[in-house]
Amino acid sequence: MLLYVESSAFPIHSFILQCNAADTLARIRAHLLHILYQMGHEDHQFRMRYKGQYLRDAYTLEDYRIGDHCVLKMVPMAKKNESFTDVRAERAKLGAGQTTEVKLALIHEVAMLKWRERMVAGFSGILSLNRVFTLFAALMFMWYFLSPYQPWQYSSFLPWAMLIYCIGVGLITLYTSEKCPSYTHKSGFTGPSSLWPQFFMVTFLILTVMNWGVAVFLMIRFILSILDYSCPSDESNDSCTVRGFWSYFLAIYFTLHAVYLFVIWSMGVSLLRNFRFRVGDFLEEHLVVTRDVEKVIETARNGRVKERRQAAFELATLATTGDDSKFRIVAEGGLEVLISLGLSTDEATQEYATEAMAELLTVPAIQDTFVELGGVTTLTTLLHSHNSRLVQEAVTAISYIVADSDDNKHAVVAERGLEDLAHAVQGGTDATKRNVAGIYLDLAFSPGVRAQMAARNSPTAALVSLCTGQDSETLRLALQALELVAIENADVILYQEELLNHLLNIPRKSSDAGIYLLAGKILLYFAESPEACEKMLAASNLKSALHQFAKTGDSILQKVVAKVILCTLDQRQTAARAKELNLKEVLLYIRGHAADREAWNMADAGISSIEAALFSSFAPGPDSDLGSLLSIKKPLSPFERRDEDKGGEGSGGSADGMSEAGPSSSSGPGQQSAGSSRGSQQSVRAAKERPASAASSKSSSSSSSSSSSSSSSSSSSSNKSEKSKKKK
Numbered sequence: 197m198l199l200y201v202e203s204s205a206f207p208i209h210s211f212i213l214q215c216n217a218a219d220t221l222a223r224i225r226a227h228l229l230h231i232l233y234q235m236g237h238e239d240h241q242f243r244m245r246y247k248g249q250y251l252r253d254a255y256t257l258e259d260y261r262i263g264d265h266c267v268l269k270m271v272p273m274a275k276k277n278e279s280f281t282d283v284r285a286e287r288a289k290l291g292a293g294q295t296t297e298v299k300l301a302l303i304h305e306v307a308m309l310k311w312r313e314r315m316v317a318g319f320s321g322i323l324s325l326n327r328v329f330t331l332f333a334a335l336m337f338m339w340y341f342l343s344p345y346q347p348w349q350y351s352s353f354l355p356w357a358m359l360i361y362c363i364g365v366g367l368i369t370l371y372t373s374e375k376c377p378s379y380t381h382k383s384g385f386t387g388p389s390s391l392w393p394q395f396f397m398v399t400f401l402i403l404t405v406m407n408w409g410v411a412v413f414l415m416i417r418f419i420l421s422i423l424d425y426s427c428p429s430d431e432s433n434d435s436c437t438v439r440g441f442w443s444y445f446l447a448i449y450f451t452l453h454a455v456y457l458f459v460i461w462s463m464g465v466s467l468l469r470n471f472r473f474r475v476g477d478f479l480e481e482h483l484v485v486t487r488d489v490e491k492v493i494e495t496a497r498n499g500r501v502k503e504r505r506q507a508a509f510e511l512a513t514l515a516t517t518g519d520d521s522k523f524r525i526v527a528e529g530g531l532e533v534l535i536s537l538g539l540s541t542d543e544a545t546q547e548y549a550t551e552a553m554a555e556l557l558t559v560p561a562i563q564d565t566f567v568e569l570g571g572v573t574t575l576t577t578l579l580h581s582h583n584s585r586l587v588q589e590a591v592t593a594i595s596y597i598v599a600d601s602d603d604n605k606h607a608v609v610a611e612r613g614l615e616d617l618a619h620a621v622q623g624g625t626d627a628t629k630r631n632v633a634g635i636y637l638d639l640a641f642s643p644g645v646r647a648q649m650a651a652r653n654s655p656t657a658a659l660v661s662l663c664t665g666q667d668s669e670t671l672r673l674a675l676q677a678l679e680l681v682a683i684e685n686a687d688v689i690l691y692q693e694e695l696l697n698h699l700l701n702i703p704r705k706s707s708d709a710g711i712y713l714l715a716g717k718i719l720l721y722f723a724e725s726p727e728a729c730e731k732m733l734a735a736s737n738l739k740s741a742l743h744q745f746a747k748t749g750d751s752i753l754q755k756v757v758a759k760v761i762l763c764t765l766d767q768r769q770t771a772a773r774a775k776e777l778n779l780k781e782v783l784l785y786i787r788g789h790a791a792d793r794e795a796w797n798m799a800d801a802g803i804s805s806i807e808a809a810l811f812s813s814f815a816p817g818p819d820s821d822l823g824s825l826l827s828i829k830k831p832l833s834p835f836e837r838r839d840e841d842k843g844g845e846g847s848g849g850s851a852d853g854m855s856e857a858g859p860s861s862s863s864g865p866g867q868q869s870a871g872s873s874r875g876s877q878q879s880v881r882a883a884k885e886r887p888a889s890a891a892s893s894k895s896s897s898s899s900s901s902s903s904s905s906s907s908s909s910s911s912s913s914s915n916k917s918e919k920s921k922k923k924k
Contacts, residue, residue: 197264199257201228205240205272214384215257219476222253222483222513226476228270229294229302230309234382238302239294241273241506250585253484254516273505273544295495295506297488301478309381312470316379319463323372326365326460329453333365336446357414364407365453372400397468401461408457415450418443484517489528496533501542508537508548515555522556531556531569538574547586550578554593560600567607572597576608576616584625591620591631598638605642614639614649618658626667633662633673640680650685656692663698668706675714686721690728700737703744709753712745716756723763726770733764733773742782751791758786758798765805780806 201211213227221244232238244251246268251260262268294302336358375396377387389396421443492514496507511530514521525531534556537549553571556562566572575597578590594617597604617632624632636659639645649655659681662674682689689695699715706712722728732738746757761783764774783799783806790796 199224199262200265200267201244201270202267203242203270203272205242205270206235211270217258217263218256220253220256220480220484221251221260222480223474223476224257224268225253225483226302226305226479229298229479230306230475233302233306238299239502241294241502241509242270243273243509245269245271252516253513273509273548295482295491295503295510297482298479301482305473305475305478306381308470308473309475312467312473313379313381315463315467315470316377319460319467320376320378322460322463323376325456326369326372329456330365330369332449333362336449337362354414354417357410357417361407361410361414364403364410368400368403368407371403394468394471397464397471401464401468404457404461404464408454408461411450411454411457415447415454418447418450422447484513489514489521489524489530493525493528493530493533496530496537501545504537504540505542505545505548508534508545508552512548512552512555515552519559522559522562525552525556526562526565531562531566531571535566535569535571535574538571538578543581543583543586546578546581547583547589550575550586550589550593554589554596557593557596563597563600563604567597567604572604572607572613573611576611576613579616579620584623584628587620588625588628588631591617591624591628591635595631595635595638598635602642605639605645608635609639609645609648614652614655618654621658621661626665626670629662629665630667630670630673632658633670633677636677637673637680640677646680646684650681650688653688653691656681656688660692660695660698663695663702666705668708668711671702671706672708672711672714675711675718679714679717682718682721686725689718689721690725696722696728696732696735700735700741703741709748709750712748713750713753713756716745716753716760719760720756720763723760726767729764729767729770730773733770733777739777739779739782742779743785746782746786746789749789749791751795754786754791754795755798758783758795758802762798762802762805765802771806775806 197215197217199213199215201213203209203211211228211231213224215224215227224244225242228242229238232240246260246262246266249260250271251268375387375389377385377389377393377396379385379393384390385393492507492510495503496511499507511525511534515525531553534549534553537545538553540546540549553566553575557566572594575590575593579587581587581590594608598608617635621629621632636649636655640649656678659674659678662670663678665671678689678695695718699719702711702715719732722732742757742760746754748754761774761779764779765771780803783802787796787799787803790799
């Protein structure tokens with residue numbers, strides 16, 4: 197297949213490569229090194245990129261799903277001008293772009309290709325000599341089969357051997373003149389057989405061997421005829437002389453042709469072996485497979501700028517070849533070198549060193565050594581870089597550290613790691629944000645780290661900002677982390693003003709029921725807080741969001757939605773707002789499409805509570821130290837109203853006051869069902885149970901509020917009766 201390579205360093209060039217799907221990226225880089233060698237830029241340092249992803253030498257084109265006619269980017273390693281601000285004065289400090297081993301391998305391959313070019317040119321030239329032998333074979337055929345001298349006078353097989361020989365010479369001449377390829381180091385194979393040079397050479401060698409065998413047979417036959425030469429007594433001298441002349445001529449001719457065929461056959465065998473060589477056979481070995489780790493690490497320690505950059509890139513490539521290579525790097529002190537290179541002044545060196553560290557940290561046994569050497573501090577420092585690629589590699593390395601060990605989690609958090617991760621979210625790529633969300637989730641599973649996250653505002657603010665993106669996986673991880681933080685301290689969640697809007701806008705971003713469930717659980721914390729509940733009810737899209745959550749058909753999510761609505765009915769003001777928003781429709785939908793019995797009971801209890809409340813009779817309660825905590829008034833039954841009317845008439849016209857301050861302590865069936873259902877719905881919350889103290893304080897406050905309301909109502913009724921007496 198064909199690949200097209202573009203480079204910003206060579207804007208007027210477009211490199212075209214012929215390769216296979218099983219070729220590694222190291223072989224592709226070898227092709228480009230050959231082209232750069234012809235251009236005089238073999239020291240140019242670069243790496244490959246496809247669709248925004250940097251390609252590693254150890255993987256194949258098939259691994260990256262790179263197909264025919266794809267366009268790759270050849271990105272210079274030092275793509276930032278800031279990397280050279282301190283070295284422009286002395287260019288000698290930059291050093292060579294490629295290692296000595298790579299340069300020697302490149303020179304060796306170039307020498308082999310140039311030898312191929314010369315051999316193919318000489319082979320094509322010497323094949324033209326075969327036309328002379330073809331001409332003599334044609335004359336021989338005419339003399340043998342058209343002359344008056346009978347050819348069977350030598351032997352019966354000789355005419356057939358001559359016929360096979362003539363046909364073979366003609367086939368070789370026709371085949372080579374039509375199919376022989378040409379080759380140049382710059383353009384490669386050209387000609388009719390440019391795509392199958394090995395097939396051409398194998399066919400040519402088979403024809404040559406067959407023709408060479410016949411020529412050797414004829415050579416031996418005519419040499420023997422010369423040795424046995426004698427003129428019969430009945431033969432004329434002229435005919436005997438002619439026959440002897442042809443015997444000598446044919447013996448010499450077949451000897452020369454046999455030698456010629458052997459020479460071109462030897463050249464063909466040499467070329468066939470050379471045709472098996474492909475560009476990159478030696479370079480790939482030095483780029484990927486066998487590297488001297490000690491030399492690479494020594495170069496990384498004491499080399500110049502380009503040499504250290506190349507060494508960091510080689511270590512990153514070597515780390516991708518397997519666990520054995522990773523342990524070799526660690527055994528030779530590669531971790532310390534990479535940690536120091538991570539703080540280099542050259543940005544490209546930092547990037548490749550961080551990539552190498554991320555590859556090494558995929559092995560859990562290396563993570564502990566890395567943490568002991570203080571590598572976590574280097575990674576968290578790199579999170580403040582302006583290079584998004586560098587930040588992404590650092591975040592990837594940290595994600596490996598926190599995924600396997602709780603001790604390593606504390607090491608990440610120890611030195612402002614939470615704040616550094618929050619800084620990485622700002623301006624990071626989608627992959628960086630996804631990894632940061634996963635890191636926060638892994639950290640939140642540790643109780644000690646979760647307590648630190650709940651005590652600080654920056655981690656929660658970072659998680660809230662992660663909820664603004666369009667990536668579903670990032671949103672899921674961020675919501676899971678927020679739920680765990682809310683278990684530790686719900687106030688830090690309620691403090692985030694933008695979180696509520698993000699939660700209610702989730703139905704516009706995703707249709708995943710799992711994300712809806714996480715958002716509903718966090719909304720439950722807002723519903724349980726009176727102030728947060730008022731803010732939630734003030735949102736215009738609350739009803740649509742809850743209705744969308746309920747439509748998923750998930751039983752747990754339906755119960756969470758019902759619980760959220762039931763919590764809005766605990767306070768008088770919020771209950772009135774809930775009725776204005778007509779949240780009853782959501783409960784009706786849940787009751788009509790309930791996934792289980794418990795969800796139906798909760799929805800039915802909420803509907804009964806809303807229908808039983810006299811929202812029109814709400815009036816501001818008296819001010820007190822506890823605030824306005826009056827319970828929702830329930831409508832009086834017709835029998836209770838009749839008793840109130842009779843009592844009012846007997847007490848001298850105070851019925852109006854008594855009816856206004858009716859018995860708030862009476863409880864109808866709706867209240868009992870609502871209370872029992874709310875008590876049974878505490879199992880819905882998977883995150884955390886409400887403290888018993890809060891429940892007791894709530895009950896005491898409700899009782900005190902009811903007592904204060906009854907006293908205030910009695911005082912108001914007595915004042916009204918006194919005023920009526922004065923009027924009379």
